[in-house]
Structures are given as structure tokens and as C-alpha cells.
Amino acid sequence: MVTEIIFYSISFLLLLCAIQVVTVRSVFSSALYLAGALSMVAALFVLLGADFLAAVQILLYVGGILVLLVFAVMLSSVQQAKLYAQVNEQWVPSLIVCLGLFLLIGIGLKRVSFVEGTVLHAPTTKGLGTLLLGGMILPFEVVSLILLASLVGAILFSRKT
Amino acid sequence: MIASIRLILPEIFLSGSALFLLGWDAFIQEHLKKWVFWMSFFALAITFFLLIHPPQEGVAFGMLVQDPFSLFFKVLALFSAGFILLISREDKALMGDYAGTYVSLILFSVVGTMFLSSAKDLLMLFLGMELTTIPLFILAGFLRNDLRSSEGAIKFFLVGTLSTGLMLFGISYLYGLTGSTQFKEIYEWFNKTQLGNGDLVLFFLAILFLLAGLGFKLSLVPFHQWTPDTYEGAPTPITAFFSVSREAGVIVVTVRLFSEYLKQNQMGMTSFFALLSILTMTIGNIAALRQNNLKRLLAYSSIAHAGTIFIGLVAGNRLGREGIMLYSLAYFLMSLGAFSVVIYVSRLKNSEDISSIQGLSKENFPLSLMMLFFLLSLSGIPPFLGFWAKFYVFWAAIEAKLFYLVAIALLNAIIAVYYYFRIVHKMFFQEPSYSQPLSSRLERHYGLEFATLLAVSLLLLFGIFPQSLLSWIKGSSVIIP
Incomplete structure (x- = not known):
């Protein structure tokens, strides 16, 4: 029960951060949200008992790649990027496609016979x-x-x- | 372990040569750079020798299978890389200061293609695909001062990474369902699972994701949008090289997966695959009708050809497999030839527009004659190899009783004849639009000329005397499970 609460709250935060990454206007904030999303993925790895992956996720993605990304953002013209819209005129069709796929995957996952596995914390x-x-x-x-x-x-x- | 290493020795050697050439670029002085071309040729020749002497069979590391089927495509990939090197030899932008980088990227891509052609594991499929396409992203944008080149590269990159993501997503579900990434075990899982089992919904969804990933690389409709822009923007030798990785790598692994293991007719997906093929042929051909840029026209026609090749997979029989092999070889030769003529013309006139080829027969008759041969072969007219390729693929479809598919494919072939002959008409029956005589700026392009001549003669030779080629293909269509 506790694991489930933790899992769902981490997933919620992950999704929230991920959506923010692509929707906020400032590139710098979106880089920070990306850091949040990547850390949440690391937390999911911990929850699944994948200690090495979690450490690598933090070290490489949050520590390495993201820092580079922030450097790149700071060196490029951030002000100009704020003027551009985050979506183009095709956002409605793509949203429909995404929702359709989401629905399909949802149906697939509902019918599937995946059983609960035991997480080995080793x-x-x-x-x-x-x-x-x-x-x-x-x-x-x-x-x-x-x-x-x-x-x-x-x-x-x-x-x- | 040692046995496995021996099996993939050609790939190892080629990667080593690529690394060496990369280093050559970094450490060697300017005047030694012209040796890059010969060294890369030498590397390709040794790899070829390692491949065929003696032809090895077996499974390396449980993930790569070496069989006659993959050997055929590996040889094809090596030869086509040689062709590409030949036609880019005199191009200063490609084989200039960064010749070593250029060549090593091509060799890396060929290694990826070779891995792809023998992959029997989803992990190797993914890695082979990445190793094939990542060098292509870079090569497509190799002309950094050309905005179109950058545009094409960025489009290709974005679409390519998206499709890889989709594919990986599908693979993860397949792994979750079946507990393995091996084609064979996935197939066994599918065989064991009864119809109506809830797992199958997710299974087919995963297959769709996998197909989306493969479809992007095969430029199947509706995943084809990147093709024209990337083909137009990329340096023309690289445009010709795109078809190599597709015909010698991605299609092979698709065939291996969907006609040897997860047989598409067994999964009841034949009409779906047929629909993909029909859409690809038709949309590619119809879009090609309106193109005025030669490279764009050839790009759309390559989409159409991808659809026609796909018929061999839809047929799903051994004849279809042979058809795919023959078609890959033929398509490679004729598209490469056509692209070399485009390169030649654009080097002379600095234009790839269809008007640049206008009246070519009066300016340079041999060149226009060769272009005519390539176009005839592309339209599938005998006695060229393109005819046999189409013939085999259609025959396979007839054997599989897919008559509607053959009918639509024939209609498409007629549309294709129209736009190919539009070029022929411009070449032979119109006056040159260009006032400046060609000969004044003519310098020799030995590599290009040699490659074009070789392509023409192979197309004619195999077209008129197909027996030996056909028997080779018949012997090579064996797949080791």
C-alpha cells in the first residue's frame, strides 16, 4: 500500500514535470523541469530495486547531461526563445493522435495478464x-x-x- | 566466444578500419589525406575477403546469425559503399579536409547495416538501426554551409529519434509480454498464446510500434515525410547511400522478423501489410509526378520503390524473399546510377532542377544515354535488371494469390513510367536551356564516370543474362533459424 502511494505520487510528479518541460516558455525553466523529471525517473528505478540504474540516472542525466544543457541554454539567446509559441497549428490533430494512442495502450494494459512481481532489493x-x-x-x-x-x-x- | 568473434570478424575489421581512418584525419598532415580513398577501398576489399573466404555460417553471441541470406546483403552493402566512395571521390566538400571523417562515418553506417542484416534479436535490431542511422544524420548535414543540408539533417534527426523512441517503446512491451528479445522466443510465445487471450491486444500494439519504427526507416507511408527534404538537402552521394541502408539493412531485418519468425500471414496482418505497400507505392508515385527537382523526384520514386519491395514481404513466401534480394540489388544499381548522373549534371551546371537536364543529349550524348538506361530500368522495362526485379516480386505476389496487389502495383508502374519519361523527353527532345557550352568547364571525374559505367554495365549484363545472378540469389535465400 505504501509502495503504491509512493509510486503514484512519483509518477504524478514525473508526468507533471514532463508536461512542463514541453509547455513552459522559458528554456531555462524547462531545463529545470527536465532535471525534476529525470530525478523522478531515478526515484522510480529505486522503487524497482534497480540501484545501479538509479545512480547512473542521477550521475549521468541529472549531473552531466543536464548541466551541459543548462550551459547551452545560458549561452544561447534565451530572450528570443520566449517569443515563439510552444505549439504550432497542428497541435489539435497531434493531441487527438496522442489521446488515441493513450486509449489503445490503456485498453491493452487493462486486458494484459501481467502479474505482480517481487522486487528484490539486492x-x-x-x-x-x-x-x-x-x-x-x-x-x-x-x-x-x-x-x-x-x-x-x-x-x-x-x-x- | 572465440567462435562468435570469428563469425563477426568482417564487422570487427571494418569498424577497426573506420576508427583508423578517423584517427588518420586527426593526426596526419594535409598531403597524406588523398590516401584516405584508397585505404577505405582496401578496407572494404579485405572485409569482403573475410566475408566470403570462407563463407561462415552460425550464430554469433546468440544475437547475430550468419547465413547465406545475410551474406548476400552484406556483400551488397560493401559493394554499394565502394560505389558511394567512388562517386564522392572528386567532391572537395566531402573528400576534402575531412575525408577521413566522411569515410569513417560511411564505414560505421555499413557496419550497422551488416549487423542489421543478420540481427535475430530485438536488441541487435535496435543497435544496428542506430549504428546505421546516426552516421547518416551526420552525413546528411555534412555540408554545413548549405542551409538545405542542415534542414534535411535536422528533419531526419528529429523524425529518426522519434521513430526510434516509438520502436523502443514497442520492444519494451514485447519484452514484458514474452520475456525475451529473441525473435525466435517471441514467435514461440505467439504460437503458444491462444486466440482471444487478453495479452494479444498489447502484443499487436507493440508490433504496431515496432512497425512504426521500421516504417520510418523504410520510408513507408505514412512515415515518409522526412524523405524528400532529406534527400534533397543531403550531399547527393549520401542521398544515394540512404537507399543502401534501407535496402540492405532495414528491409532484411523486417523480412527476417515478419516472414521467418512472426509470419505476418500467420498473424492475420497480410491485408494490413498490403495496405501499407499500396499506400506507399501510390502516394510516392503521385507525389513524384509534380516534382521539378531531380533529387526530390528520385526521392519520391524511392518511396514508391520501397512500396514495391514491400510486396515481396507481403507475399511472405520464398519467392518473395528472392524478389526482395533481386530488387534490392537492382534498385541500388539503378538509383545509384541515376544519382550519379544527377551529380554529374549538377557539377557541370550547379543545378539539380529538372530544367538542367533539358537537352542533355545534345550536350553530352553518352551521359544522357546512360540516364536513359537507368530510367528504363527504374520503370521496369526489359532487358534491364529492374524488369527482373519487378517481375520476381509480382510473381511472388501472384503465387501468394494477392492479385489485387499486383494489379495496383502494375497501375503504379505505369504512373512511374510517365514521370521517368518526362525526364527522358526533356533530355532528348528539348533544346538545351543553358547557353554556356559544357565542354568549357569539363574536368575529369574518373571515380564518378567509372561508377556510372559500372552500374550501367551491371544492369545490362544481369538484365540480359540473369541466370547466374538468379541462381546465386536462389542459393542465398536460405535463412538459418
């Missing part, structure tokens, strides 16, 4: 490490290639011409 780091360098080594290495390619792209696009 350290997962060791298991993850063994998996990443054992059975999952190929995906792990491919991910590093992907990240390298994206890094090359980032450097290429940000250098002076």
Missing part, C-alpha cells in the same frame, strides 16, 4: 557488470561504436568553419 551492479562483459558484450561494444559516431558528429557540427 545490489545489481555486480550482475550488470558480469552481463555487460559476458553475454551482452556484443551490444555493449556496438553501443560504444554508436556513441563514438555521435561524438564525431557533435564535434563536426560544433567546430568553426
Whole structure:
């Protein structure tokens, strides 16, 4: 019961932050809301007993990526961004599509026979490490290639011409 | 472990070469940069050698299957990368100061395509797709001073990440339902589950999400909107390269998933898949009718061709699979050829508008003749390879008793003939619109010329003597479960 209350309150906060990220006008506030949303995801991970993921989520997303994002926001023209509307003329159709999808997923989830699992509150780091360098080594290495390619792209696009 | 590594040795070698070339760009002096081209060719050749000598079969890491079917597409991907390097060789904007970066991004994308073509696990499907497309995002925006290039790249990037997100969402549900990311186990789960089970609702929803992700990459209607802008904006060799990853990677994994494991006819989704194919063909062709930019026209026609290839999947039989293989090869050769002619013309006239090709036969007859061959092949007229490709795909659909699909596809082929012949008409029956004689600015483009000639001769050779190619394809359509 207590877990459920915690879960629903975290989810509510997560959704609230996520909606704010895309609707508030100031880019800086939306970055801060993003921090909130990402922290809530970390909280969900904790709730599910995924300690390593929760720590990585905080360290990488909230600590690393978000700080970079805030830097980028501060270096760009924030004032100008406030003049633009957050939605374009197609927001009604897209809202309808989203609601439709939401409804479909809701129906699907209502009918599904997922059973309640037991959350093991044990350290997962060791298991993850063994998996990443054992059975999952190929995906792990491919991910590093992907990240390298994206890094090359980032450097290429940000250098002076 | 060692056996698995041996199986993916070509991929490992190619990634290593890509890393090396990346380093070459960073540390090597200016005058050594021209070696990048030859080194990349050398890397492709060695990879090819590792692939076919001897052809390996088996499953690597439980996620990648090496079988004749994937081997065919890997060879196709390698050869097409070679073609792309050839046609971009003289382009200073691409193979200039950042030649190593350019080439290594292409090689990374090819590695991703090779992973995709042998993926038998949703995790590898996702990673292969990312490794294929992330270099493409960058390559599409490689001309940083060109606004259209940036626009196309940003559109492609936004749509691509959205579709990846959708796909991952679907995959997460599939994993939740079946407890595995392996195609095989998902299939077994589906086989065990009785009709009317509540789980199936979410299962089909997840399949739809997965299809949306694949559909974006395949540029199926209604997920095709990024295609024309990105094709128009990207550097033209890269535009030709887009079709490689699609024909040699994404379509392969789609076929593997939906005709070997989760057979679409068994899931009762044949009419849905047929609808996708029909929409893609028709909308692509109709939109192509009104285009005045050659690259945009070819982009829409590529959407139409994606729909036609999809027929092979809808048919769902072995013949369909062979049709897809043949079509991929043929489409690659002819679209690459057509794009090379566009590159040639645009290098001479600085324009990709349809008027730039006006009266080309009077200015440069061999070039216009080659363009004619490519266009004839694209419209599926014998004796070119494009005819056999269409023939096989349609035959497969007839074997699967999908007569309405064949009828609509034939109608579409007729529409396509109209806009292809609009170009032919402009080339041969109109006066040049350009006053300046071409020869005054002509410099040699050896790579481009060689690639175009090779494409034409392969199209003709395989078109007139298809036996050996067809028997190769027949032998390669074996999928190891």
C-alpha cells in the first residue's frame, strides 16, 4: 500500500514535470523541469530495486547531461526563445493522435495478464557488470561504436568553419 | 566466444578500419589525406575477403546469425559503399579536409547495416538501426554551409529519434509480454498464446510500434515525410547511400522478423501489410509526378520503390524473399546510377532542377544515354535488371494469390513510367536551356564516370543474362533459424 502511494505520487510528479518541460516558455525553466523529471525517473528505478540504474540516472542525466544543457541554454539567446509559441497549428490533430494512442495502450494494459512481481532489493551492479562483459558484450561494444559516431558528429557540427 | 568473434570478424575489421581512418584525419598532415580513398577501398576489399573466404555460417553471441541470406546483403552493402566512395571521390566538400571523417562515418553506417542484416534479436535490431542511422544524420548535414543540408539533417534527426523512441517503446512491451528479445522466443510465445487471450491486444500494439519504427526507416507511408527534404538537402552521394541502408539493412531485418519468425500471414496482418505497400507505392508515385527537382523526384520514386519491395514481404513466401534480394540489388544499381548522373549534371551546371537536364543529349550524348538506361530500368522495362526485379516480386505476389496487389502495383508502374519519361523527353527532345557550352568547364571525374559505367554495365549484363545472378540469389535465400 505504501509502495503504491509512493509510486503514484512519483509518477504524478514525473508526468507533471514532463508536461512542463514541453509547455513552459522559458528554456531555462524547462531545463529545470527536465532535471525534476529525470530525478523522478531515478526515484522510480529505486522503487524497482534497480540501484545501479538509479545512480547512473542521477550521475549521468541529472549531473552531466543536464548541466551541459543548462550551459547551452545560458549561452544561447534565451530572450528570443520566449517569443515563439510552444505549439504550432497542428497541435489539435497531434493531441487527438496522442489521446488515441493513450486509449489503445490503456485498453491493452487493462486486458494484459501481467502479474505482480517481487522486487528484490539486492545490489545489481555486480550482475550488470558480469552481463555487460559476458553475454551482452556484443551490444555493449556496438553501443560504444554508436556513441563514438555521435561524438564525431557533435564535434563536426560544433567546430568553426 | 572465440567462435562468435570469428563469425563477426568482417564487422570487427571494418569498424577497426573506420576508427583508423578517423584517427588518420586527426593526426596526419594535409598531403597524406588523398590516401584516405584508397585505404577505405582496401578496407572494404579485405572485409569482403573475410566475408566470403570462407563463407561462415552460425550464430554469433546468440544475437547475430550468419547465413547465406545475410551474406548476400552484406556483400551488397560493401559493394554499394565502394560505389558511394567512388562517386564522392572528386567532391572537395566531402573528400576534402575531412575525408577521413566522411569515410569513417560511411564505414560505421555499413557496419550497422551488416549487423542489421543478420540481427535475430530485438536488441541487435535496435543497435544496428542506430549504428546505421546516426552516421547518416551526420552525413546528411555534412555540408554545413548549405542551409538545405542542415534542414534535411535536422528533419531526419528529429523524425529518426522519434521513430526510434516509438520502436523502443514497442520492444519494451514485447519484452514484458514474452520475456525475451529473441525473435525466435517471441514467435514461440505467439504460437503458444491462444486466440482471444487478453495479452494479444498489447502484443499487436507493440508490433504496431515496432512497425512504426521500421516504417520510418523504410520510408513507408505514412512515415515518409522526412524523405524528400532529406534527400534533397543531403550531399547527393549520401542521398544515394540512404537507399543502401534501407535496402540492405532495414528491409532484411523486417523480412527476417515478419516472414521467418512472426509470419505476418500467420498473424492475420497480410491485408494490413498490403495496405501499407499500396499506400506507399501510390502516394510516392503521385507525389513524384509534380516534382521539378531531380533529387526530390528520385526521392519520391524511392518511396514508391520501397512500396514495391514491400510486396515481396507481403507475399511472405520464398519467392518473395528472392524478389526482395533481386530488387534490392537492382534498385541500388539503378538509383545509384541515376544519382550519379544527377551529380554529374549538377557539377557541370550547379543545378539539380529538372530544367538542367533539358537537352542533355545534345550536350553530352553518352551521359544522357546512360540516364536513359537507368530510367528504363527504374520503370521496369526489359532487358534491364529492374524488369527482373519487378517481375520476381509480382510473381511472388501472384503465387501468394494477392492479385489485387499486383494489379495496383502494375497501375503504379505505369504512373512511374510517365514521370521517368518526362525526364527522358526533356533530355532528348528539348533544346538545351543553358547557353554556356559544357565542354568549357569539363574536368575529369574518373571515380564518378567509372561508377556510372559500372552500374550501367551491371544492369545490362544481369538484365540480359540473369541466370547466374538468379541462381546465386536462389542459393542465398536460405535463412538459418
